[in-house]
Amino acid sequence: MMQMLSAGGLSVVTDGERQADADNPRGYFEWERIKLLPKQPDCIAEAEGKVVKVISQLLFALPAGREYRVIFMQRPLPEVVASQAEMIRRRGTTGAGLAPAALIAGLGAHLNQVNAWLKDKANISVHRVEHGDVLREPLRVSESIQQFLNCPLNVDAMSQQIDKSLYRQRSQTA
């Protein structure tokens, strides 16, 4: 999605620190400082008018007093958990230590809390994008994003960023 938005003409906040790897051979659009958001909420000022990648957990730390437009990427949780397990294995770190089913339930509850929190925020508008839709209908998704952001984007260039070969953690039920 970050590649799509960049190709569409939006300015992306990234530090380029995280290099491409087997999980994401086309590189990352990470901005490490965003992880400091809970302690340094003002750092979001650097992303004014730009695009920044934020994990759902960090939404809670967005400071009030600003307008935000959130493109919320959604994917079946079994796929998320399988993908995360593979990333954790490659990183050599220790994850939640829960069985996949328990982790799926935990992530589901977490998303419910995030959604409930977002619902009450008048300064945050949300556009939800299904991961599978991006792969199947990239042009339609790109147009919907253009409409949500209410600014002209190069939707053709956006839709050409999709590389279906990277869709490896397909849910068995998908």
Next chain:
Amino acid sequence: MPEPLAKKVLLIGWDAADWKVINPLLDQGLMPTLDDFINHGVMGNLATLRPILSPMLWNSIATGKRPNKHGIHGFMEPDTQNGGIRPVSSTSRKVKAIWNILTQRGFKTHVLGWFAGHPAEPINGISVSDLFPYATAPQDQPWPLPPGAVHPESLRDTFAELRMHPADVTEAAILPWIPRAAEVDQEKDKGLMSFAKILSENCSIHNAATWILQNEPWDFLAVYYNGIDHFCHGFMHYHPPRMEGIPEDRYEIYKDVVNGAYRFHDMMLETLLNLAGPDATVLLVSDHGFHSDHLRPRGIPAEPAGPAVQHRPFGIFCMKGQHVQQDERIYGATLLDVTPTILTLFGLPVGADMDGRVLVQAFEEPPQIARIPSWEQELGECGMHPSDLRMDPAAAQAVLQQFVALGYIQPPSEDQSKAVASAVREANYNLARDYLDCGRPDDALPLLEDLAKNDPKQTRFQMHLAQCYLALSRRAEAKQILEALITADLNPPEAEAAKAEQPDQAEAGQVAENVQQAESPQAETARTETPEALAPETTTPEAATSQEKQPNPRPWADLLMGVIHFEEGNMDAALASLLKAEQSDPRLPNLHLRIGETYLRQKRTDDADRAFQQALDIDGDSPEAHLGLAMVRLRQRRNEEAAEQALLAVGLQHFLPLGHFYLGVALARLGHRQRAMLAFETCLSMLPGLVAAHRWLAALHSQPGGDLDKAIRHRSLYAQLMQQRKTRARA
């Protein structure tokens, strides 16, 4: 469906209120409202649960269920939003509280300040969370209510205005309680500041309660005051008589604070009763008592929730209203009985999955009691938070750990990690103790084994694990732990190792709850937010110096070793271990009971008599000590005294099958056959396999005028049980 017995119900919670303090004040005419209340209603002890920790207990009061069912297992829980911890929340409670059930049935229902009440639940009425009264900023700065503190949101500003800031507590308010306040050096002694904080918080809650009673229709209002508990944690060591080590001048300054707290609550009670009106049925309860006499501990264990050592296992219960007896005492109530009783007042069924019972003895006529399997399966809007907002705190913590492992978020700070680990560990420990308390050692075992393995330096985990093994009759494993504890104590570790065994500063700070902060969620949160806040907060110099190290496990290990020898039938070894424990700590809870039981088994009745008397000298409200004395008196053929002691025992703790059995024996010997049979039947309702009770009933029913069918049935049951016993013995 039974007829309702009440038009409206007011439930008032006074945390830690205790008859031991109240009775002298009643005698002096210093609590006139409560005096009038109990003269027009019933009163009694309210037995608590263990561990004696208020968030767990108040949620048991509100649900009629033990903590292993309602899901509130301590003071703090992981906070997924900030990666740290937060006060235990309403989204963690797994089951319906009484206000949810009443909402479901359409009653106008309000709840104020209840433990684990944040965020306020969307009930059919007003809900004000437990974070409502806490001042989060100095008076000259804004102190907005936290989001979610009031439901409905439209009343948020109204309730914010009802709060009182500690700085609003003036000299005129302080002097009646602390006439020599001017002598306090406020640089060194934060007692006045603590006093003002507790007073203002309770005034805020009271203002909210009176506002609702004056402005809103209501069928049910539950209001919780933490004042007595917090005043006692802060000032009980100055309460008369003067404790050893308390300086005379400081004693004189603060000696009236605890009594003042009770008198203040009496005044608030008067207002509530006047506003509630004569039609209301009113219940006044406390979750536990608070040691106020020679049982006051001299120090507080430096472990999480250590100040709970000051709590006494009996709270108070009072109820008045239509259909309620007047000027009567009731016996055997537990805090689990409150919700079933309120349901019966409203003519609603009691859930069969509730652990409490209806306090039928409180009513003029035995009430009709309807039952359903569970309120949890009853459909309808009940004013709980949506199920998708409720999340198991441990699962929430696991999700955060997953995000850290993925590099999505920063690892929590060291302080946060410690706080989270401590919250999870304490919740598991408390849950394990709840399982032990309700006779489910199988469920406690995996939790305690994990705790002991992960934190082997915490002797409290080892001690409870040994107790758990013993409950499971795994005596060898229990012995192994106890021997290790005894050996460790006989061979004190090097200074450095000893230092390592003490809880670290952060942990000690987090739990320095010998002041009102003991049960203040807001203060807990504040302490985890800043590193300097991790230092222990104290009110007064005496409170500051009362922290103890981890309790010495040696006397406790000797006591438990004595119990094991006793169970193995080795009375000499049992006595030797118990007397060793007595040498180290003669006031160890239950020690003299075990010594008395051992003497009884050795047929040393006079020694047993002395041991049980010693137990009563330490705690005159010990049902087990009265039970032991009942047995002694039966041996001595002093049957009237035996009956008296057995009655005292079951009066303090109704669920005491042996108490009813001894009472039956004494009454039978005294010729009170009908009353004896009733006592034996009560005993068997609690312990159906007690062979001797069947034998007694068979004999009593065989006498002229008895019920021969029952005689035959009990004789048959007696024979069956004896046969089973023989078969087991052979196996």
